[in-house]
Amino acid sequence: MHHPFTQPREEDLYLLDSEPAKVRGRHYDFVCNGFEIAGGSIRIHNAELQRRIFRLMGYDDERIQQLFGHLLEAFEYGAPPHGGIALE
Numbered sequence: 422m423h424h425p426f427t428q429p430r431e432e433d434l435y436l437l438d439s440e441p442a443k444v445r446g447r448h449y450d451f452v453c454n455g456f457e458i459a460g461g462s463i464r465i466h467n468a469e470l471q472r473r474i475f476r477l478m479g480y481d482d483e484r485i486q487q488l489f490g491h492l493l494e495a496f497e498y499g500a501p502p503h504g505g506i507a508l509e
Contacts, residue, residue: 425474427462428502441477451506461506468496 427446429437436444448462465471471493475485485493 424462425478426464426471428465429470429474437473437477447504449506457509459506459508461504463502463504466496466500466502468493471496 427448430445430447433444446462448460450457451459465474471489472482472485475489476482480488
């Protein structure tokens, strides 16, 4: 399971509507000697894909707009692919 801002793998997008639990995310961990040191992901940067994920989570369009409208509007202006990593 991954958070709702992690980009799904391109080759798994067809599974979103039929088998969303099988969709793999573009996330990664930095592990040393079996211990996680950091983790991160490539984030969704497309408004329609992000909206689709929120709908899969059970949010209706009104709630999506209320909570995440600012983010989706920013994506409409164009956002480059982006990601990061955080130390544990």
